[in-house]
Amino acid sequence: MNIDTSRPYRSIWQLTWPQILMMVFNFLIGVADVAVCGRIGREAQAAMGLVAQALFIFLTVAIAVSNGSVAALSQSLGAGKLRRAARYGGLCLLSGAALGALAQAGGLAWRDGFLGLLNVPAPMLGPTREILTVFLWLLPINYLFIITSAVLRAHKLVMAPLYSMGLVCLVNAWLDLGLGLGRFGLPEMGYIGVAWSTFASVSGGLALNFWLMRRAGLLQASMFPPLRWVRRAWYYMAKVALPSGLMQVVWHSGYMVLLAVIGGLPSGGVEALAGFAAGARIESGVFLPAFAFNLTASIMVGHSLGAGDPAEAKRMGYRIWLLGTGLMSLLALALWPFLPELSAAMAPDPVVAAETVSYLRYNLVAAPFSCTSMILAGALTGAGATVYNLVVFAVSIWCVRLPVAWWLGWRAWGTADGVWLSMLVSQAFQASALLVVYRVKNWARFAMTKPRSFRE
Secondary structure, rough: OOOOOOOHHHHHHHHHHHHHHHHHHHHHHHHHHHHHHHHHHHHHHHHHHHHHHHHHOOOHHHHHHHHHHHHHHHHHHHHOOOHHHHHHHHHHHHHHHHHHHHHHHHHOOOOOHHHHHHHOOOHHHHHHHHHHHHHHHHHHHHHHHHHHHHHHHHHOOOHHHHHHHHHHHHHHHHHHHHHHHHOOOOOOOHHHHHHHHHHHHHHHHHHHHHHHHHHOOOOOOHHHOHHHHHHHHHHHHHHHHHHHHHHHHHHHHHHHHHHHHHOOOOHHHHHHHHHHHHHHHHHHHHHHHHHHHHHHHHHHHHHHOOOOOOOHHHHHHHHHHHHHHHHHHHHHHHHHHHHHHHHHHOOOHHHHHHHHHHHHHHHHHHHHHHHHHHHHHHHHHOOOHHHHHHHHHHHHHHHHHHHHHHHHHHOOOOOOHHHHHHHHHHHHHHHHHHHHHHHHHHHHOOOOOOOOOOOO
16 A cells, blocks of 8 residues: 555555554454453453453563564665565564563463462462463464564555454454353363463464465565674664563553552542443543554654655654544544443443543543554654653653652542543643654654665
8 A cells, every 4th residue: 555645644544444443353352351251250350351461561572573663664665675674574573483482481480470469369360370371372472463463564554464353353252152151062161261262363363464474475585584684683673672662661560550559549449440440441442543543653654754755754643643633532522421321331330330430531531642642652663763752651650640640649639530630631741742752853863774884
């Protein structure tokens, strides 16, 4: 799919809508797992939800490498350096396989210590350990699935990862019901069957990604570069991936501390935690389009920089920001009257439902700021300027959100509303800071350059 500079908004939408559907499929996978485990038992449902959240820690490296691959590949393709792009694709696959194996080995060795850090209640310990074990065995496959999807997106083959994610969603739902609940003539295995359903479905998605890459001519022996090339090329990948990975750590660790702040509120801590869980699940579904615009910004900004046109790259980022923020603000406005009904569907307890409504109101008001952060962070990722994202997100979470949450929640107000307001304040700060960086800083200098000694 070529970028039509005369009709940029059409090109933006052509790249974005398949990625929105891909995000929806990814969201439904998690919903299916938790819903089926809910029919098996409370401990199984809680264990699946806990492991699903904890898994983000193990996937941090894969997400970082995928960001590095999008930046390197998009810029190489924009510059017309097809051989360099092919080699970066091979480097991404080799890196994903190696790092996935290392994460798996470390996770299996540290499994019991990790569960101890999570302070898992005794009734949940058995199911949590078994589910975590299956997911750890899945890690190398999951790494390669994430990275192959990123490689396909960087080539603007956005329909390919949509097909594979759709396959994962369908197979996962079928096997969840089959192996989890004994439907369709399959053996009833309970919560461990749900875990193995995820293993089988992601494996199928990876196989389809490889087939689609081969069909597009992206999977060939020549894509795997010689060691001398790898030593030089990995520097740029690492320069993009390392800040991106650290940002994920900063983000998720900040959320863990925020949960501790919520749980320690002077009153209503349990209800606030439950409201946070329900509200965050609804919010994650609402903001799926914003994540898709984030991916589109990475691709299009990277291609424009690779083509040697930083001015067009900057304009493209602004266009995606205006379109994405406008659409998400309208969506938030349309959902506002229905927040009580949405909250009641996710949280039958009236007190928890009321807390969920409060959480959603603050976060929907923050929608323009949240979308600004997501989209501009995606644009900076496409440019390779992930260090700016790391600094802005770290300051926003650790110097604004958490101190304000503690002061309002524990001292000034003593309620969860203080925590929800801190999220709004930090999103406003974060969006403003990223907008200043995008407008003022020379982030195009982080784009790939070709040293004289660097030979393709």
